Amino acid sequence: MRLHLSTWPEVETYLNRSRTILIPIGSTEQHGPNGLVGTDALCPEIIASATEDLTDMLVGPTFSVGIAQHHLGFAGSMTLRPSTMIAVMKDWTDSLIRHGFERIFWLNGHGGNVATIQAAFAEIYSERSLAPPSNTKPNDLRLKSMNWWELPSVMDVCRREFPTGDGMHATASEVAVTYAGYPDQVRSVEMSPKIAPVGGFRDADDYRSRFPDGRIGSDPSQATVEKGKTIIAAAANSLADTFRRFADEA
Numbered sequence: 001m002r003l004h005l006s007t008w009p010e011v012e013t014y015l016n017r018s019r020t021i022l023i024p025i026g027s028t029e030q031h032g033p034n035g036l037v038g039t040d041a042l043c044p045e046i047i048a049s050a051t052e053d054l055t056d057m058l059v060g061p062t063f064s065v066g067i068a069q070h071h072l073g074f075a076g077s078m079t080l081r082p083s084t085m086i087a088v089m090k091d092w093t094d095s096l097i098r099h100g101f102e103r104i105f106w107l108n109g110h111g112g113n114v115a116t117i118q119a120a121f122a123e124i125y126s127e128r129s130l131a132p133p134s135n136t137k138p139n140d141l142r143l144k145s146m147n148w149w150e151l152p153s154v155m156d157v158c159r160r161e162f163p164t165g166d167g168m169h170a171t172a173s174e175v176a177v178t179y180a181g182y183p184d185q186v187r188s189v190e191m192s193p194k195i196a197p198v199g200g201f202r203d204a205d206d207y208r209s210r211f212p213d214g215r216i217g218s219d220p221s222q223a224t225v226e227k228g229k230t231i232i233a234a235a236a237n238s239l240a241d242t243f244r245r246f247a248d249e250a
Contacts, residue, residue, distance in 0.1 A: 001052060003060045011099070014058050019102040020247035021058045023092070024048050025117070025145075026109035027066035030074035032170030032196075032215040034187035034223070036178050037076040038064065040110035043174050044148050046181035048107060050236035055244055063092070063106075066113040070201055073208030082116045089120040090127075097139050105246055106145040107239065109174075117145045144246055149173065151238035154231065161227045165195045167218020169211075173231055175220040180228025188221075195219045 001014060003021070026041030036042065041064035048059045067085060071077035080088070093104060106117060121143045128141065149155055158166060158173040166172045179186045196215035201207040 001058050015100050021060050021101050022105045023060040025063040025106045027068045029068040029071035029077040030214045033213050034189040035170045035175045039174050039178050043177045044107040044109040047148050047235045050232050051239045054240035066110050067116050070204055070207045072204040074214055085116050086120040086123055090124055093124055102140045103142045108145055108147045151235050154235050157231055157234040165219030169216035170220050171218050172220045172222040176223035176228035177231055179223055179225050183225045191219055191221045
């Protein structure tokens with residue numbers, strides 16, 4: 001069940017049986033010469049969509065622009081400042097709380113978001129902790145975040161499909177997931193070098209100078225629709241179980 005494809009009475013009915021919602025969160029940034037700019041937002045969105053048939057889940061709108069300042073040397077990349085992202089996540093959370101949601105699961109697709117997501121959680125919880133005592137029982141808010149590739153068993157599948165050259169950015173796994181979700185968007189690009197170098201970086205210009213085609217440690221030319229489907233199936237089964245346990249925990 002998707003929030004954007006539901007009516008308000010349908011959402012109200014869902015709230016009568018569940019107070020849990022999943023929000024895909026990612027980034028809009030370059031993913032090498034054959035990866036889609038929306039990869040980090042598309043992956044959790046695609047996996048969440050595949051999970052809808054496996055469990056009773058409401059999927060919120062995708063939070064599609066995250067922390068990606070270091071990718072701004074590549075056309076199409078967009079970013080938020082950490083302070084902006086924290087403020088927006090808080091507004092989204094407060095909106096959902098008002099309707100009665102108590103458990104918000106953020107399924108993340110971008111490693112660069114992790115620190116800011118945790119900071120946003122700290123801000124949200126701190127506001128509640130610092131509020132003066134009230135006779136009104138506060139909403140039993142619980143926030144959870146998980147990177148889609150860290151769902152149980154998913155990395156095992158990724159390593160099996162791509163034993164070499166999966167990499168750290170513009171990975172073969174994530175590109176495969178987007179190709180499976182959008183098979184009409186498959187690109188055939190020769191990689192040079194075959195597997196990209198690895199290393200650190202600072203700002204956008206430094207990143208572009210060290211990794212001129214955007215990849216880090218990866219050979220995403222290995223990505224195929226079929227391999228992406230295999231990864232999605234594993235991730236969806238794992239997410240269904242993880243989401244149910246989060247929704248039911250005491």
